[in-house]
Amino acid sequence: MSTDPLLQPYQLKHLTLRNRILITSHEPAYPEDGMPKDRYRAYHVERAKAGVALTMTAGSASVSRDSPPVFNNILAWKDEVVGHMKKLADECHDEGCAVMIQLTHLGRRTRWDKGDWLPVVSPGYEREPAHRAFPKKMEDWDIARIIEDYGDAAERMKAAGLDGIELEAYGHLMDQFFSPLTNDLDAPYGGDLDNRMRFAFDVLREIRRRCGEEFLVGVRYSGDECLPGGFGKAEGLAMSQKLKDSGLVDFLNVVRGHIDTDPGLTDVIPIQGMRNAPHLDFAGEIRAATNFPTFHAAKIPDVATARHAIASGKLDMVGMTRAHMADPHLVRKIVEGREDDIRPCVGANYCLDRIYQGGMALCLHNPSTGREIEMPHAIEKAPEARRVTVVGAGPAGLEAARVAAERGHIVTVLEAADQPGGQIRLTARQERRREMISIVAWRFEQCEKLGVSFRFNTFAEMHDVLATEPDEVIVATGGLPHTEVLGAGNELVVSAWDILSGDVAPGRTVLVYDDAGDHAGLMAADMIAETGASVEIVTPDRSFAPEVMAMNLVPYMRNLQKRDTTFTVTWRLAEVQCEGNGLRAVLGSDYGAFSRERQVDQVVVNHGTRPLDELYFELKPLSRNLGEVDYEALSTGGVQAVEANPEGRFRLYRIGDAVASRNTHAAIYDGLRLARGL
Numbered sequence: 001m002s003t004d005p006l007l008q009p010y011q012l013k014h015l016t017l018r019n020r021i022l023i024t025s026h027e028p029a030y031p032e033d034g035m036p037k038d039r040y041r042a043y044h045v046e047r048a049k050a051g052v053a054l055t056m057t058a059g060s061a062s063v064s065r066d067s068p069p070v071f072n073n074i075l076a077w078k079d080e081v082v083g084h085m086k087k088l089a090d091e092c093h094d095e096g097c098a099v100m101i102q103l104t105h106l107g108r109r110t111r112w113d114k115g116d117w118l119p120v121v122s123p124g125y126e127r128e129p130a131h132r133a134f135p136k137k138m139e140d141w142d143i144a145r146i147i148e149d150y151g152d153a154a155e156r157m158k159a160a161g162l163d164g165i166e167l168e169a170y171g172h173l174m175d176q177f178f179s180p181l182t183n184d185l186d187a188p189y190g191g192d193l194d195n196r197m198r199f200a201f202d203v204l205r206e207i208r209r210r211c212g213e214e215f216l217v218g219v220r221y222s223g224d225e226c227l228p229g230g231f232g233k234a235e236g237l238a239m240s241q242k243l244k245d246s247g248l249v250d251f252l253n254v255v256r257g258h259i260d261t262d263p264g265l266t267d268v269i270p271i272q273g274m275r276n277a278p279h280l281d282f283a284g285e286i287r288a289a290t291n292f293p294t295f296h297a298a299k300i301p302d303v304a305t306a307r308h309a310i311a312s313g314k315l316d317m318v319g320m321t322r323a324h325m326a327d328p329h330l331v332r333k334i335v336e337g338r339e340d341d342i343r344p345c346v347g348a349n350y351c352l353d354r355i356y357q358g359g360m361a362l363c364l365h366n367p368s369t370g371r372e373i374e375m376p377h378a379i380e381k382a383p384e385a386r387r388v389t390v391v392g393a394g395p396a397g398l399e400a401a402r403v404a405a406e407r408g409h410i411v412t413v414l415e416a417a418d419q420p421g422g423q424i425r426l427t428a429r430q431e432r433r434r435e436m437i438s439i440v441a442w443r444f445e446q447c448e449k450l451g452v453s454f455r456f457n458t459f460a461e462m463h464d465v466l467a468t469e470p471d472e473v474i475v476a477t478g479g480l481p482h483t484e485v486l487g488a489g490n491e492l493v494v495s496a497w498d499i500l501s502g503d504v505a506p507g508r509t510v511l512v513y514d515d516a517g518d519h520a521g522l523m524a525a526d527m528i529a530e531t532g533a534s535v536e537i538v539t540p541d542r543s544f545a546p547e548v549m550a551m552n553l554v555p556y557m558r559n560l561q562k563r564d565t566t567f568t569v570t571w572r573l574a575e576v577q578c579e580g581n582g583l584r585a586v587l588g589s590d591y592g593a594f595s596r597e598r599q600v601d602q603v604v605v606n607h608g609t610r611p612l613d614e615l616y617f618e619l620k621p622l623s624r625n626l627g628e629v630d631y632e633a634l635s636t637g638g639v640q641a642v643e644a645n646p647e648g649r650f651r652l653y654r655i656g657d658a659v660a661s662r663n664t665h666a667a668i669y670d671g672l673r674l675a676r677g678l
C-alpha cells in the first residue's frame with residue numbers, strides 16, 4: 001500500500017475515489033452534433049485506464065436551449081445525450097474511474113446568433129465583454145423554466161449512470177445571480193446575498209427532488225470575484241458556508257476570480273510564465289473554514305505541487321487537468337514510480353485558446369490528445385528494426401527520433417547546433433516562456449533513455465547522412481526567417497529572430513512589422529519595449545497577432561501596454577529607405593491607394609520562415625520514394641510504403657518547418673505520425 005498522499009483513496013459520501021487526482025471539467029470541443037461520441041469517449045477512457053480517480057466530463061454542458069454552445073459544448077438539454085453519456089460512463093467505470101459532468105446555463109456568457117437565435121438571458125442588462133451579447137433581463141417565467149431545465153438535465157445524467165454532477169457557477173448564469181455586478185433583479189432573486197443565492201438553491205432543490213440524496217452534487221464557484229463592486233472574499237466565505245449548510249451539495253470546487261474578460265479568465269486559469277498554484281491557499285482557506293470536501297484546480301502542473309496540496313490538507317481532491325491533456329498516463333506513471341517520464345504541461349494554453357479559435361482542444365506538444373482513436377498514445381513496436389537518421393533536433397526531429405526509437409528502430413540524430421531545441425530554444429530564452437524548454441528537455445531525455453544517438457555540432461551534408469547507412473532519412477532542418485517582403489529596402493530590416501537571439505540589439509524607435517501574426521512578432525516587440533524603446537507594431541491584418549489567440553495575448557498586453565507601444569492594424573509595410581541616420585518606413589494599404597510614413601531607427605519584420613531544404617533536395621534522387629509522402633497513411637496512422645524509385649537506397653521524408661512555416665504542434669504532429677508509420 002503506497003504512502004503517497006496523492007494515492008490515498010477519498011471517501012465522498014458513498015463513493016470511494018481511488019486516489020486524490022481529478023480531471024476538472026473542461027470542454028475540449030470534441031462533441032459531434034452536440035453529443036459526446038467516439039472521440040470524446042476515447043479521450044476520457046484513456047485517462048480513466050491510466051488511473052485518474054474522477055473525471056468531470058464536459059465543461060459547461062448546456063441545460064437549456066437558450067444557452068447555446070460557444071465552444072461546441074454538450075447539449076445536455078437533449079434526451080439523446082443519455083445514451084452517449086451512458087457509454088462513456090460505463091467504459092470509465094469499467095476502468096475504476098468515477099464520472100461526473102458539469103452542467104450549466106451560460107446566461108450572458110454566450111451569443112444570440114448561435115443555436116436557435118434565442119435572446120441571451122441574465123438577471124441584468126450588463127453585457128459580458130468576452131462574448132459581447134446584450135442580454136435580456138430575466139422574467140419570472142425564464143427563472144422557472146431554467147430551474148426545471150437543470151432538473152431535467154440532472155435527471156438525464158442520473159439515468160446515464162453518472163456518479164454525480166457539478167454546477168458551474170463562475171461567469172455563468174448561476175453566479176450572474178450571485179454577483180451584485182450582474183444581478184439587477186428585485187427580491188426575491190435580487191438584493192441581499194440570500195436573495196442572490198435563491199436561484200442556485202432553487203436549482204439545487206429541484207435537482208435533489210428529481211435525483212434524490214444518493215446522487216452526488218457539487219458546485220464549482222468563485223469564492224472571490226476579485227472585481228470592484230463584485231463579491232469579495234468575505235462574501236465568498238459566507239456563500240461557501242451557506243452552500244455547505246444547505247445540505248444540498250456534497251462538495252465545493254473552488255475558483256477564484258472572474259472570467260468575463262480574457263485577462264480575468266487568464267488569472268483564473270493561469271498560463272505559462274504565470275505563478276503556479278496561485279489560488280491553492282485560497283481554496284485551502286475555504287476548506288479550513290467550511291471543513292467540507294473541497295476540490296480545486298488552477299495551474300498545478302507538477303506532481304510535487306499536487307502532492308503538497310493534498311498533504312498540507314488544503315484540498316481533498318486536486319485537479320490536474322491540462323497536466324492530463326499533456327500526459328494522459330500521469331497517474332500510472334506516479335503509481336509506477338516513473339514521475340520523470342511524465343510529459344510535462346508547459347502552460348502553453350494552445351488547448352484552451354483553440355476551443356474558441358481552432359475548433360477543438362489540442363495539446364501543443366502531445367498530438368495524440370484528442371486523436372486517441374486515429375493516433376493512439378501508445379506506440380507499437382515495428383515488425384523489424386531499421387536504421388533511421390534524423391537531421392535536426394528541433395521539436396519535429398526530436399519527436400520523430402523519440403517515436404522511431406519507441407518503435408524499436410536504431411536512431412541517429414544529426415544536429416548543427418551544440419544542443420537540441422531549434423526554434424523552441426529561442427522562445428525559451430524569454431523568461432516568461434521559459435517553460436517551453438520542457439518540450440525539448442522531455443523529448444531529449446526520452447530519446448536518451450531509448451538509446452538514440454545524438455551528434456551535435458554536425459551541419460549534416462549528404463555524405464554525413466549516407467555514412468549512417470540509413471533505411472529511413474527524416475529531414476527536420478526547420479526554416480530560416482524570411483524578411484524579403486518589401487518593394488524596396490529589404491536589406492535595411494532585421495528579423496524577429498535577430499532580436500530574440502540577441503544577434504541584433506534593439507533600436508530606440510522601432511517599427512515591428514508583423515504579418516505572420518504569431519508569437520515571434522510579439523516576443524520581439526516585448527523584448528524591444530522592455531529596453532525603454534518606443535515600439536509600433538504594424539500589421540496588414542484587421543487585428544494584431546491573430547495566431548497568438550486570446551489567453552496567450554494577455555501576458556503580452558500586460559507587458560506592452562505598460563510600456564511605450566502602439567498597435568496599428570490594416571497597414572502593410574511597403575518599403576524602407578535610409579534617411580539621415582535613421583530609416584523612413586512607408587506604409588501602404590490593401591484597402592486603397594493610401595500611404596503613411598514613419599521615421600524610425602529600426603524595422604523588424606516577422607513574416608514566418610522559409611524551409612531549409614537544400615539537403616532534402618540533394619538526397620531526393622537517391623531515395624526510394626523520391627521524397628513522396630503517402631498522405632492517407634500519414635493522416636490515419638498507416639505505414640509509409642511509397643516506391644517511386646526502387647533503386648533508391650533509403651526512404652526520405654521531411655517534416656516541420658523544413659516543409660513549410662507552421663507552428664510547434666504541427667511540427668511535433670508531423671514527427672509523430674510519420675515515425676509511427678516507419
Ligand SMILES: Cc1cc2nc3c(=O)[nH]c(=O)nc-3n(C[C@H](O)[C@H](O)[C@H](O)COP(=O)(O)O)c2cc1C
Nearest residue numbers: 024025026027059060297298299320321322352361
Ligand atoms: C480546453 C479547456 C476547456 C475548459 N472548459 C471549462 C469549462 O467548460 N468549465 C470549467 O469549469 N472549466 C473549464 N476549464 C478549466 C479547467 O477545468 C481547469 O480549471 C483549468 O484548466 C485549470 O486547471 P489546470 O491548470 O489543472 O489545467 C477548461 C480548461 C481547458 C484546458
Ligand code: SF4
Nearest residue numbers: 345346348349363364
Ligand atoms: S497545450 Fe500547453 S497548456 Fe495545454 S495541455 Fe498542452 S502543454 Fe499544457
